[in-house]
Amino acid sequence: MTKVPTARLDKLLANLGYASRREIQLLAKNGRIRLDGEALVRADERIRLTPDLETRLVVDGEPLDPLPGFALMVHKPLGVTCSHKEAGPLVYELLPARWRRRDPAISTVGRLDKETSGLLLMTDDGALLHRIISPNRHVPKLYRAHLARPLTGGEGDLFAAGTLMLEGEDKPLKPAELTVVGPQEALLQVHEGRYHQVRRMFAAAGNHVEALHREAIGALALPADLAPGEIRRLTQDDLAAIFAAG
Numbered sequence: 001m002t003k004v005p006t007a008r009l010d011k012l013l014a015n016l017g018y019a020s021r022r023e024i025q026l027l028a029k030n031g032r033i034r035l036d037g038e039a040l041v042r043a044d045e046r047i048r049l050t051p052d053l054e055t056r057l058v059v060d061g062e063p064l065d066p067l068p069g070f071a072l073m074v075h076k077p078l079g080v081t082c083s084h085k086e087a088g089p090l091v092y093e094l095l096p097a098r099w100r101r102r103d104p105a106i107s108t109v110g111r112l113d114k115e116t117s118g119l120l121l122m123t124d125d126g127a128l129l130h131r132i133i134s135p136n137r138h139v140p141k142l143y144r145a146h147l148a149r150p151l152t153g154g155e156g157d158l159f160a161a162g163t164l165m166l167e168g169e170d171k172p173l174k175p176a177e178l179t180v181v182g183p184q185e186a187l188l189q190v191h192e193g194r195y196h197q198v199r200r201m202f203a204a205a206g207n208h209v210e211a212l213h214r215e216a217i218g219a220l221a222l223p224a225d226l227a228p229g230e231i232r233r234l235t236q237d238d239l240a241a242i243f244a245a246g
Helices: 009-015 021-029 097-101 126-133 155-160 197-204 236-244
Strands: 006-008 033-035 046-048 057-059 071-076 116-123 141-147 177-182 185-190 209-217 231-233
Touching: 006 009, 009 021, 009 046, 021 033, 071 236, 116 126, 126 236, 141 197, 155 177, 155 197, 185 197, 197 209
Parallel strands: 116 209
Antiparallel strands: 006 046, 033 057, 071 116, 071 231, 141 185, 141 209, 177 185
16 A cells, blocks of 8 residues: 655645745644644644645635646746746746745746747656656657748758758757648647757758747647636646657
8 A cells, every 4th residue: 555645734835835834833823724624723733645635725715736746838928938037027927926935846847938939838846847858758849830931842851851950069850740831831840859949940941930839749739728828737638648649
């Protein structure tokens, strides 16, 4: 039988960003933390970290935030940076304020540059993060590119050959799949994540990407009803879909 992990109530809530451990002691003493409807008045009480704890434990009348080991999808808007430090709007500002204080911290799974929109994953699970970005997993990523000039017709063969060398690099790109959508619009599926890869691939083909949007990671597509700036928690089916196309 698998042993269920436990955590002290004050440490759990402090790591989830609710407050300091001292402040959580006051919350408990004032009856503002409840488990199965009963007040937990001792902040040092050990709590079993079962999957249903998020519905059973209530803080100030609200269900518990997600336990450690969860993941999110974000519809990253244009003009938002995947960074903690750069000037301007940051992707972490899309998270609820309390989630920005969590330990372990929530991190982006790879990055989208400031002028690229679309599907971005975030997680506090380091093992999951590395599993998704690992080159050995071959998790494909699908981008929609709007181009400055019409496609010439040779881009598909160039990208699929596995011989294209980006400027400043000494290792060719893995084969990528191009689908022409219109004279100046294409879908490109890549299987690695080099710096500004899609933009540099079209530049190598003599074109310029004017707008770039990531539509899918693996078989997980950005939902049509997830507006720019919105976030949604990933389900187990979502997580499975990420690796289904690898």
